[in-house]
Amino acid sequence: MNLTYQRPIEIDDHPIVGKRYLVATPTIDTVTGRIVKQIRLRSPGAILYGYPRFGKTSAIRYIIRYLKEVFPGAICVNFRCETHRAGSEGAFLCSLLAAVGHSEPLAGQVSRKRIRLIEFICELADRAGKDWIVFFADEAQKLQVIEYEWLRDLHDQLEHKGIRMITILVGQPQILDQKSALRQSRDTQIVLRFMVTEMRFGGLRSAEEVATCLAAYDQSCYPADSTWQFTRFFYPRAYAAGLRLADHALAVWQAFERAHHGAGFTDSIEIPMAYFARAVECALSEHYQYDSDEFDFSTAIWDQAVLDSTYVLACEETRLGLPLPEWR
Template identity: 30%
Template sequence: MEKPYVQVGTHPIEQGHYLIPTKEVLRLMESIFKIVNNRLPGMIVYGRPRLGKTSAVKFAIENLPTQVGAPLPILIANSNSYRVPSEEKFFYDLLSDFRFPFPAKRKPAEMRRQIANLMLEKAERSKVRRIILIMDEAHRLTEFHYNWLMDIYNELDREKVSMSVISVGQEELLSRRTFFLEHKKSQIIGRFMTHEHQFCGLRTLDEIRMVLKCYDSPEISTYPKDSGWSYTRYFFPEGYERGERLEKEAKQLYNLFVEIRKEHGVSSEFEIPMEYFAFTIENALKVYGAHGDQSDWITINQWKESIRLTGYIESEIYMALAHKGVN
């Protein structure tokens, strides 16, 4: 089969616009499905930075309707940080993130009603009377924000529409919940924080092998669509033709990450944030593949350079320093 033409810079690997169903993503999907299927009001998803939590949630919610068996309205909003939180700013940001046609500045009560009406319309149109709200960077949310979300929740509840809020953020989310517990804010915890899911990076050789296999597989990573050319095959057609696969590089990559951690004195539990691992693969494919050096396959030194370019080890060192400072 003739190799398809793809303009340099437009391949998903070069743009970073693709999703890989890792073991952790599938585990997250199970947790979210339980929340949705049981009509539970909320859950927190937390983990260290750069794990790919947001991308994982997006993958999960894109596949939720298939699991649920019905169209499911899902809205995503970013939790912006302000020195002084206000209803007006919060509701305006939500309307903007929801791509509301006329997010003109109005009184907070009017904007809240717009949000509730938008959610109500979507829920009724789907016939399941459900709405899922994903709050990204949720560790920035304060008691005020959750109280404002509770107002929306109650408005929808009066119309017999169930809203589930999935708060996605860093580990500070747990501290925020502890704070609410200490200050007896049970109404917030009961609505939005009863259930939790800790999101992790790649920790085992098998997990690394599973991710690499996705880049090889035409069923998962084909571009252009229906061409049959997986990401690995497109960037290394000669190596792929003679049987080379990224999946076969799993043990070597695992060992390289272990070695580089030892070299720099990183003694924390072994974990590779998915974003850094994906950057490693992307570097190898972009720099040494068909649109770069046009190597027929990736050498060990090229893998080392691909890891170095991600900034992974610097991140691990800074994370260790940050934890030492906290303790």
């Protein structure tokens, strides 16, 4: 067998099959740029909002990886907010201690947990040579007012130690309602620390944006130090003959349009990243056995991939067809 076509690993071990990969999108690039600027200006906080399945959680991982490249030694903490019937400062501090990597997040009373959290963050900052730390609060719409107060206390105590705490609240659009409620109740100390800037996390809204994402599949390699681009891995013969996913951007966009309008949606189309990625994964992993010099993705393949992505079902269930507000 020609080694050019012999895959270095089994199909099932590829991150596309296991959904263990990240690709940049125009929205991620825009948001990342704004967060980098926020860090340079030491702005204390921002809201990053969008509907479920638009890829916010994956974006956090991508942004953290990027920030650590731009700011070597950067301290980036990702913690997931949870729903509680009643706020528990002890439980809240435990989650933060675990998120920053403390070896004993459960030990001690509340006051001791708070002291250990501050001391540990100061140690991290000292070792990294940084005077700032970034917290990403995922599913932030679940935070209660008292939890914002605890975050405010942490922010103030770290600032007293000379460390700027930059908090990115990542959540669903309901978080904008929380901001309005906090304004009305005159909790401006929370709004000013965490909510002044708003960033919208949207889906793909044009064939050009689809092309940008598809190009990432043509360029990303696995294993990382190899020349096995994702597209080449699944279709080595077709790739050698010139097959590129980016060349199918219009076909993919039109397949989503057919599904969107065929389901009776009359609004403008905006594709959540989760369903776009699933459609691409279906196209790559469902037909690789037909790889040949002449293979190409047909209209039927893309229509089936969009169907299998469950995009239409998701739109029907969550009414994602309603447009989100524009960037602020």
